[in-house]
Amino acid sequence: MIKMNLEPPNPTNSLAARRRFLQRLGLLSVAVAAPALLPALSGATITPVKGASNKHRWGLLIDTSKCVSGCDACVRGCHEEHGINGTGNDHTDAQWIRKIDLQDDLTAKQSSLPMMCQHCDSAPCVDVCPTGASFKRADGVVLVNKHTCIGCRYCVMACPYKARSFIHEPVSNQKSWAPRGQGTVESCTLCVHRIDAEGEQQPACAVACTDEAHSAILFGDLSDPQSDIAKAMNKRHAQEVRSDLELNTGVRYLNL
Amino acid sequence: MTMIDHLRYATLKPGRLSYGVVLLVCIAAVVLGGYSALTMEHAGHIITGMNNHVVWGLPHVFAVSLIVAASGALNGASLASVFGLSYYKPIARLSVALAMSLLVGGLLVLVLDLGRPDRLIVAMTTYNFRSIFAWNIFLYTGFLFIGACYLWMMMERRFNHHIKAMGRVAFAWRIVLTTGTGSIFGFLVGRNALDSALLAPLFVALSLVMGTAALTLVLVMLDRWQATLLNDQLLGSLRRLFVWFLIALVYFSIVHHVTNLYATEHHSVERYTLMGQLSGMFWIGHIFVGVVLPLGVLLLPTMRLSNTGRLVISASLALLGGLALLYVVIIGSQSTPQMLFPGKTILASRFGDAGFPTYHPSVWEWGLGIGGLALAVLSCLLVLRVLPLLPESQRIENVSSE
Numbered sequence: 001m002i003k004m005n006l007e008p009p010n011p012t013n014s015l016a017a018r019r020r021f022l023q024r025l026g027l028l029s030v031a032v033a034a035p036a037l038l039p040a041l042s043g044a045t046i047t048p049v050k051g052a053s054n055k056h057r058w059g060l061l062i063d064t065s066k067c068v069s070g071c072d073a074c075v076r077g078c079h080e081e082h083g084i085n086g087t088g089n090d091h092t093d094a095q096w097i098r099k100i101d102l103q104d105d106l107t108a109k110q111s112s113l114p115m116m117c118q119h120c121d122s123a124p125c126v127d128v129c130p131t132g133a134s135f136k137r138a139d140g141v142v143l144v145n146k147h148t149c150i151g152c153r154y155c156v157m158a159c160p161y162k163a164r165s166f167i168h169e170p171v172s173n174q175k176s177w178a179p180r181g182q183g184t185v186e187s188c189t190l191c192v193h194r195i196d197a198e199g200e201q202q203p204a205c206a207v208a209c210t211d212e213a214h215s216a217i218l219f220g221d222l223s224d225p226q227s228d229i230a231k232a233m234n235k236r237h238a239q240e241v242r243s244d245l246e247l248n249t250g251v252r253y254l255n256l
Numbered sequence: 257m258t259m260i261d262h263l264r265y266a267t268l269k270p271g272r273l274s275y276g277v278v279l280l281v282c283i284a285a286v287v288l289g290g291y292s293a294l295t296m297e298h299a300g301h302i303i304t305g306m307n308n309h310v311v312w313g314l315p316h317v318f319a320v321s322l323i324v325a326a327s328g329a330l331n332g333a334s335l336a337s338v339f340g341l342s343y344y345k346p347i348a349r350l351s352v353a354l355a356m357s358l359l360v361g362g363l364l365v366l367v368l369d370l371g372r373p374d375r376l377i378v379a380m381t382t383y384n385f386r387s388i389f390a391w392n393i394f395l396y397t398g399f400l401f402i403g404a405c406y407l408w409m410m411m412e413r414r415f416n417h418h419i420k421a422m423g424r425v426a427f428a429w430r431i432v433l434t435t436g437t438g439s440i441f442g443f444l445v446g447r448n449a450l451d452s453a454l455l456a457p458l459f460v461a462l463s464l465v466m467g468t469a470a471l472t473l474v475l476v477m478l479d480r481w482q483a484t485l486l487n488d489q490l491l492g493s494l495r496r497l498f499v500w501f502l503i504a505l506v507y508f509s510i511v512h513h514v515t516n517l518y519a520t521e522h523h524s525v526e527r528y529t530l531m532g533q534l535s536g537m538f539w540i541g542h543i544f545v546g547v548v549l550p551l552g553v554l555l556l557p558t559m560r561l562s563n564t565g566r567l568v569i570s571a572s573l574a575l576l577g578g579l580a581l582l583y584v585v586i587i588g589s590q591s592t593p594q595m596l597f598p599g600k601t602i603l604a605s606r607f608g609d610a611g612f613p614t615y616h617p618s619v620w621e622w623g624l625g626i627g628g629l630a631l632a633v634l635s636c637l638l639v640l641r642v643l644p645l646l647p648e649s650q651r652i653e654n655v656s657s658e
Contacts, residue, residue: 069604090606091307091613101604102597110603115596124446130393132384150379151371153311154389160446162594162609166311166371169302182300183371241596245445256597 052137057223058190059140059250060206061232062113066216067209069101069112074217077208078116081191082178087169094165094180096188097205111255114205114217116188117142117163118241119250125155125164125187134185140222140250141190149184156185160242163187190219190250222250263346264648265411268640272481282634289627292620293368301371304621309613310590315369317582318625321466322362322632323437324459325578326399327430328467329355331497333406334430337423343489346647347475349410350485353639354474355430355467356403361632363396365624388439395433402426411643434463441585449525449589454515458508464501466578468494469571474636476568484647491563498570499554506547509581525592533612534588537580546577587615 078084078097086093097116103109119142125134126142133149136142144155156164164187171180177193180186191203202210206217220229232238238252270276296303306313332351336344344351367373383390406422409415438459444450472494479485513530516522529538550570553559559566591613596602602610640646 089307091309091608092302093308095308095607098605098607098609100596100602100609102600103603105599105601115609124444126384127386128389128444129384130387130389131378131382148375148378148382149372150375152379152389153371154387154440156308156311157590158444158446160594161596162308162607165308166301166306168307169300181372183297185371242446242598244598 052139052141052196054138055223056221057140057250058195059119059220059222059229059252060190060203061218061220061229061238061252061254063216063218063254064111064113065255066214067112067114068214068216069110071112071212071214072099073208073212073214074114074205075099077204077211078188081175081204082189083171083173083175083180085171085173092168094167094186095163096165096186113253113256115161115163115241116205116251117159117190118161118247119188119190121248121250123247124158124160128154128158130154137192139195141192141195142187142250143189143192144184144186146179146181146184146186151183151185153185159187160245160247265349265644266646266648267642267644268478268637268646269482270641275481278477279634279637282630282637285626285630286634287627288623289365289368289625289630292623292627293373296368296620296624297373303618305616305618306621307613307615309608310587310615312586312590313369313615314583314587314617314621315365315624315628316586317579318628319362319365319369320437320582320586321575321579322358322365322628323396324434324463324582325466325470325575326355326358326362327434327437328463328465329358329471330403330426330430331464331468332471333410334423334427335493337419338427341493343487343493347471347485347490349407349643349645350474350478350640351471352403352407352410352426353643353645354471354636356400356407357636357639358467358470358632359396359399359403360635361628361630364631365628368624368628388436388443392433392436392440395429395436399426399429399433402429407643407645411645430463431460434460441589446594447589448522448595449529449592450585452512452516454508454512455585458505458512461501461505461508462578462581465498465505465574468498468501469574469578472498472567472571473575474633476564478640478646482646484649486564488563491567494567495554495563498567498574499551502547502551502554502574506543509542521595521598524595525589528592528612529584529588534584534591537588538584541580542577542584545573546580547574550574550577591615 075097079086082096084094084096097114099112100115101110101112119140121140123134123136123142126136130152131148131150133145134142134155135145151166153166156166164185166185167180167182170182174180178189194201194203202219206219209215209217218229218232220227222230222233224230233252236254238254239256240247240249240252241256304313330351332344333348335341336348367376370376379393383393385391402422402425406426409418409422435456438456441450442453442455475485513526516526528534550573553561553566553570553573561569593610593612596609
């Protein structure tokens with residue numbers, strides 16, 4: 001026989017139930033907050049992910065006297081590193097780095113050099129980007145945030161070096177360290193994944209150039225007076241491309 | 257007892273065959289524009305004529321045309337409420353509605369031409385205030401908000417006394433808006449063709465020309481359906497204004513190019529614009545069709561044309577000329593080699609750094625641009641059908657305010 005409880009609720013029981021509920025809620029809160037609170041209470045510290053530091057200013061020094069006309073090892077090295085597969089149309093394909101042959105109008109001296117994002121300190125692409133997707137890290141590396149780039153191409157218009165590429169068609173075979181996407185803009189990252197990984201710091205273009213026995217591209221910390229790149233720049237007059245714009249580029253050229 | 261001027265307004269009455277034809281053509285063009293945008297987003301910009309030299313193509317020409325025309329189309333309202341010309345009052349509401357519609361059309365083209373139009377929410381929520389583009393987003397949305405308030409003040413009799421103040425705000429805002437649009441192009445230091453602060457006043461003058469032209473054509477079209485909009489006083493005023501706006505435009509255009517010719521670094525760009533591949537677009541499109549012919553039609557007494565006829569022809573020509581000028585400014589500036597190495601000649605580059613890039617707009621770009629224009633006209637007609645923005649008669653009645 002089922003006995004039905006038809007008595008009115010006991011105020012004492014109701015109070016106890018509410019107390020139990022509050023106790024459980026308190027325990028749940030502690031359980032949720034504990035992982036965050038414990039290290040602080042115990043004095044332990046969580047190791048933060050290493051970010052860019054303004055103690056460095058990464059850059060490249062390119063000796064045009066060592067750069068060989070017709071050699072495009074740096075371009076191939078870069079494309080291989082970042083999974084850039086051309087479609088054969090140079091005007092719509094991504095051009096993170098390209099080779100240019102020059103002749104001086106006065107002396108007729110000829111030179112060859114790679115042109116890529118110059119990682120400007122006062123980067124016009126960063127200034128004009130409406131969403132802030134174009135940004136400069138504390139260590140001077142200029143990048144594009146692929147999540148907030150809306151593909152307006154204002155940065156392509158603003159770049160004095162034509163170093164930015166708009167991706168006109170679907171991309172495939174992407175590398176995990178170099179995310180790319182149709183409808184967004186991209187450019188040389190100075191192989192930032194290598195910089196951040198430490199150990200193997202040299203960017204792919206510099207490695208490819210060295211492998212080709214030309215060693216025209218020197219990578220390093222411009223703000224460290226003891227670095228090879230700073231010493232080389234102090235010894236010889238390194239030039240900025242379009243120095244008249246006073247953008248304080250991170251990429252400098254010798255024998256331009 | 258005080259007496260106030262009172263106009264009765266009504267919605268647009270359909271019924272004419274031409275109204276249906278305009279509506280159908282606009283709907284067809286909007287559908288074509290939508291299809292073009294979808295196709296471009298799916299396949300990528302590879303199906304357009306754009307490339308990494310010319311990254312802003314024909315959709316930008318249409319979008320900027322519509323945006324500057326929007327600013328100028330507000331003239332009708334400004335002349336009534338800011339400058340106190342009472343004969344513009346009957347068309348003031350229409351002027352605001354047209355301005356807002358043109359801006360919506362232009363912005364839609366601009367957004368659908370983005371590489372990632374699906375990320376519009378990012379553009380609306382994440383701002384870099386060093387970017388003129390970001391400021392323009394505020395200027396455009398602000399223009400729509402101010403326009404809506406302006407229209408509200410006009411339509412709600414309780415707020416009629418705020419019209420003048422609102423008109424002043426709208427007038428100032430649209431001048432800043434067009435200056436901002438011109439500045440998008442004017443502050444690009446790496447491009448010799450665009451590195452000039454004169455582009456801002458040039459755009460203001462262009463907005464006055466294109467906006468007045470658009471307003472005139474819409475007025476004449478609507479007047480054919482319900483003859484309550486045009487009168488000799490208004491037509492005469494529009495004609496005089498149009499002449500001054502065209503003179504202002506050609507003045508800034510001349511100053512822009514003459515100052516460029518003075519600077520050696522701009523010589524190659526000027527040679528390209530004035531004597532090169534786009535010289536026809538500049539001389540025939542902008543100067544002859546866009547300025548000389550309209551001025552001739554407006555001023556020559558020997559032409560046996562009515563005021564309406566003169567205005568329709570000159571407005572149509574000025575709109576074509578405005579498109580040509582923007583084509584020269586936007587496409588021409590990207591079609592000249594960028595000066596990477598002053599004092600040196602580029603011998604070879606796979607990217608074609610030394611050559612003149614070519615650009616041929618594809619059918620998808622035409623579709624998107626014309627779709628935006630049609631959407632502007634369509635939305636204006638729809639607003640006129642829903643809201644009482646057109647005067648029922650030209651007669652201004654004296655009504656007791658008691």
